[in-house]
Amino acid sequence: MARKVIAAVAVGEKQTELQEFEMPQLSPEEAILRVEIVGVCGTDVSYYSKNQEPRILGHHVVGYIEKIGDVASKKWGFIEGDRVAMEEYIPCGQCEACRTGVYRSCIFTDPRSGGIRYGTIPISLKPSLWGGFSQYMFLHPNTVLHKMAQHVPAVEAALTLPLANGFEWMSIEGGVKPGKVVAIHGPGQQGLACGLAAKAAGAEVIMIGRSSSIRRLELARELGMDYTINISNEDLLSRVNDITGGRMVDIVLDVTSGGTAPVTSSLEIAKKGGTVLLGAYKYETIPEFNSDLIIKNTLTVKGVRGHSYQSVKMATEFIASRQFPLSKLNSHNYRLDQVDLALKTAGGEGEPSPLLVTVTP
Template sequence: MSEKTWAAVATDVKHTEIQELDLPHVESDSGILKVEIVGVCGTDVSYYKSLKEPMILGHHVIGHIDKIGDKASKRWGVKAGDRVAMEEYIPCGQCESCRSGYYRLCPETNPALGGIRYGAAPLSAKPALYGGFSQYMYLHPQAVIHKIPDHVASVEAALTLPLSNGFEWMRIIGGVGPGDVVVIQGPGQQGLACALAAKAAGAEIVIVTGRNSSQKRLELARELGADYTINVSTEDLVQRVKEITAGKMADLVIDVTSGGQEPAVSSLKVAKTRGTVLLGALKHQLFNEFDLDIIYNKTLTVKGVRGHSHKSVQMAVEFISSGKFPLRIMNSHNYKLSDTDLALRTAGGEGEPSPLLVTVSPWL
């Protein structure tokens, strides 16, 4: 193994530089990952557009164990050469959230509270290699990893974390099962993951919504198994759901859009009485003139969701490994490390057209 690695370091707003960095010494409880492929998500783009200090972005990471200490090997149940999917979280393992299985809420994983996580740790957090846009990445003693079979195509393996969110929100939190009607607001990476997870859970009807600008993604949703799509720019959402469900409306609705308050409000309208509405995206705004009585009158359950659990990541790995769905069609762009800037711009809608799952392969 080389004692150096090339990495795309975000050094300024909307700018990365290829830099050569030192690889750390591996202690008995840590390791080094040789990065195979990294998915680019909205969180990476948000850091890229508002960078405060240099860091290596990228946290949807697939790779092979390159070097590992004895204690780490026993703890994780892996050895050199094993292929793994990384979670972004680096939890403490001791707080109430960690002990109750909600380590994604551990303060140690929250950069806003001074914690670190993969793809969001500054270069000053030694040994600096906490991002996937690099040939090698540091395996922290508290890292959470999952084995993934070698037969899975790289671009499909990169969907592990988005799909795990889908299983977390649809199956574990939402309780979706046979006979259910599910409406998913937003046909992006997270929305399509929810559609796949809902169909895998046995939902009878899965409806994905989007706007004129999302026509290709709506078509992709149908290819991946969604039963209906609705273009809310030209169709009345409430009326269409009423028609599709013969007036039953939706058992579960999730809003994973970045389109302000309107999708969240309309989600409440298409949920059935005693239905559930999940809010899975930040809005960055206050709700004005919002009639709370709809929640009371329909006795709705409204819940915010974010992140995934160990169980949902395992569910995603098993789902991807089964090969039952044409997941590779979700990959729209795959870039080499030197094109990380273009990858981030494309994922953010400012680069090449029609992005969906954008990936970076550091060894191309």
């Protein structure tokens, strides 16, 4: 095993540089992961865009166990050489959230509460290798890992966490099943992952976007979505009415990154007794939020974020099945020395038409 590790460190606002680190010495409860591929997500772009303490970003990580302590091996059920997908959470395992299986809500793995989570931890906290944009990563004793099938292409394996969110929000939180109609605002990486999860659950899926996302709407059809609506030149309400024969939509999900209009229109296209899921922060108030519509149509409105152990397991099994052409979602793959460009591209400021952007260290 190498003595030194090269990693791309976010050192300032929209700036990364390669740095060298010592390979950590392990306790029996810890491990080292050799990083195979990392998916770039919006959280990475958000941290990259801030001027803050240096850190190694990247948390959609797939790799191979390079070295593992005896206790960790027994506890996790993995040995050296195993291929794994890892979750970003580092839960405490003792609080009420962890004890009830909702460890994504554990405050000890919430950076906003001073907790630690892969891809967000400053390099000042030793052993520094807390992010995926690196040749190797340190694995904390509370790391959550899942086995990744050997036959899965790396670019498809990198979709594990977006798909896990999809299964969490669609199947577990939304109750999607055969016979249901699902509408999704936002045909980006997360919206398409949710559409795939809904299709896997047997639902009919409507993908909603704008002319600026026309290629993504086309990709939605290639991936098996039943209908697409371009709201730049189509009336959303009338199109949904036509598609559903006036029944409207059972479950509506908004994962758009900008503007509050998709929230209000989600309420309008949901059927009576339907469910509206909100999965994207807006960072602003909604000026024309008609709460009377929720009462009138007895709607359930629910905020969704993150994933559970069960939904990640569902995602890894779905990926291994090769049911859908998931590689179509990979738009750009970069080397470790191109992390800066990878983050710019994922943020819409680099190469054109980003979708699933990955880094292969």
